[in-house]
Structures are given as C-alpha cells and as structure tokens.
Amino acid sequence: MAKYFDIHPDNPQRRAIGQVVDLLNQGGLIAYPTDSCYALGCALGNRDAIERIRQIRKLDENHHFTLMCRDFAQLGQFVHVGNAVFRAVKAATPGSYTFILPATKEVPRRLMHPKKKTVGARIPDHVVTQAILAELGEPLLSTTLLIPGEAEPMVQGWEIKEELDHVVDAVIDSGECGTVPTTVIDFSDDVAEVVRVGAGDVSRFE
Structure with missing residues (x-):
C-alpha cells in the first residue's frame, strides 16, 4: 500500500520531504506533482523502479525518460x-x-534512447518538486503519469492513491498542479524540433 504525503504547496514540511527522499534512496517509486501534471519518479540507479515505470506506462525501449533537475x-x-x-x-x-x-x-x-543516445531533461517550476530535488541532491528519473488507454494525465492525489495504491510506494499531494504535460523540444541535432505541444509556449522555438 502506498504512503500518502499531504505536503504544503508553498512551504513544504521538511520532515515530510525528508521521508519522501528516504523512500527514494531505499528504492521507492513515487507519484508526485509538477508544474505540468503528475509524474512517476525514482532514483537514477533504481533498475527495479524503472522497470515498474515501464510496466505501469507500458513503455517500449524507445521511450525518452526525463531527468528532473x-x-x-x-x-x-x-x-x-x-x-x-x-x-x-x-x-x-x-x-x-x-x-x-x-x-x-x-x-x-539503459536510460538513453538506444540509437540516439539522448535523454529528456527539464527543470520544474514547482515548489514541492524543487524541495524534493534539493534534498535528494541528484536528478529524479521521471515520466508523465499517463495511464495507458487514458487521454488525460491524472491530476488528483487521492485518485492516484486509489488507482496505483499497489504499484507505487508513495503519492505526494500538494493540492492543484499542472494538468497538461510538458512541451517537448528535441535539440539532439542543435535545431529545435517540437515533438509535443504541451504546457510550455512553443512560439519561442518555432
């Protein structure tokens, strides 16, 4: 059963953040809010949790994981x-x-695209996510929490707890977060290619 953390969106409780990071360091998989909807996250070297993410999302080897920095x-x-x-x-x-x-x-x-040797990277504008990253001291391996067959990402902490209670180790709830996934820009060839139009304004890259 997943632990449920109710964390203040503007002033995250240090004890709760510490408990989340302890769980990550012990091999845990978390569902957490960002500025562009919920994500699944684990420590970079956590092979078991990475495989669990693949199973939850039904991802193939060409999926670009994201390093939340x-x-x-x-x-x-x-x-x-x-x-x-x-x-x-x-x-x-x-x-x-x-x-x-x-x-x-x-x-x-194993986190890179097998042919291109690329990876996704981003810096979130979200207080709770930033608090977790500061305590963790390294990027969080992440992917959007989009359940196969669903058109929209999940955005309510309590719903995620009900849906994923036995496949993640913790759900972090800090109230409303973004409801649209990130805009994805491929810069692997030094030229901006818009891969997905999402929450970020694409006009600066067109």
Missing part, C-alpha cells in the same frame, strides 16, 4: 548543451518544457 548547473552534468542551444534552453527554464539532448556519461546507458 534542480537547476541548470545540474542539468549540464547529465546532458550536453551546445552553444547553439544554450541560450534557448536557459531562457525557458525553469518551466513546463522537456528538452531532448545528447546524454553525458553520467547517465546510465
């Missing part, structure tokens, strides 16, 4: 951001964008 400095440790795209990515973060970029050697190979 605290800030631009951390993002730069895990993806290559060339001069041509630096300014564009920097200007759009934090925010509701996921950028597909070439992965550095810090990223486990």
Whole structure:
C-alpha cells in the first residue's frame, strides 16, 4: 500500500520531504506533482523502479525518460548543451518544457534512447518538486503519469492513491498542479524540433 504525503504547496514540511527522499534512496517509486501534471519518479540507479515505470506506462525501449533537475548547473552534468542551444534552453527554464539532448556519461546507458543516445531533461517550476530535488541532491528519473488507454494525465492525489495504491510506494499531494504535460523540444541535432505541444509556449522555438 502506498504512503500518502499531504505536503504544503508553498512551504513544504521538511520532515515530510525528508521521508519522501528516504523512500527514494531505499528504492521507492513515487507519484508526485509538477508544474505540468503528475509524474512517476525514482532514483537514477533504481533498475527495479524503472522497470515498474515501464510496466505501469507500458513503455517500449524507445521511450525518452526525463531527468528532473534542480537547476541548470545540474542539468549540464547529465546532458550536453551546445552553444547553439544554450541560450534557448536557459531562457525557458525553469518551466513546463522537456528538452531532448545528447546524454553525458553520467547517465546510465539503459536510460538513453538506444540509437540516439539522448535523454529528456527539464527543470520544474514547482515548489514541492524543487524541495524534493534539493534534498535528494541528484536528478529524479521521471515520466508523465499517463495511464495507458487514458487521454488525460491524472491530476488528483487521492485518485492516484486509489488507482496505483499497489504499484507505487508513495503519492505526494500538494493540492492543484499542472494538468497538461510538458512541451517537448528535441535539440539532439542543435535545431529545435517540437515533438509535443504541451504546457510550455512553443512560439519561442518555432
């Protein structure tokens, strides 16, 4: 049965954040709110939780996982951001964008796209997510919480608890969060390609 954390959206309780991070460090899989709807997240090296995410979402090997990063400095440790795209990515973060970029050697190979050696990366504009990332000290491996067969992502903590009670280890609820997935921009070839139109304004990349 998943633990349920009710965390204040503006002033996250440090004890609760610490408990969430302890769970992540012990191999847990969490459902947590972001600025662009709920996501599933686990520690980078957690093979078991990654496989559980694949099963919940029914993902194939070509799916781009996302590294949820605290800030631009951390993002730069895990993806290559060339001069041509630096300014564009920097200007759009934090925010509701996921950028597909070439992965550095810090990223486990199994998380990269098998052919392109790329990975998704983003910096969320969400107080609770940022508190978790600050305590964790490394990116959170994430993917949008979209149940197969459903047209819309789940956005209510209590609904997620009911639906995923036996397949995740914790659900974090901090009230309303975004209801639209991120806008995805592929910068793997140094030219912006809009892969998915979502919460972030695409006009700056067109």
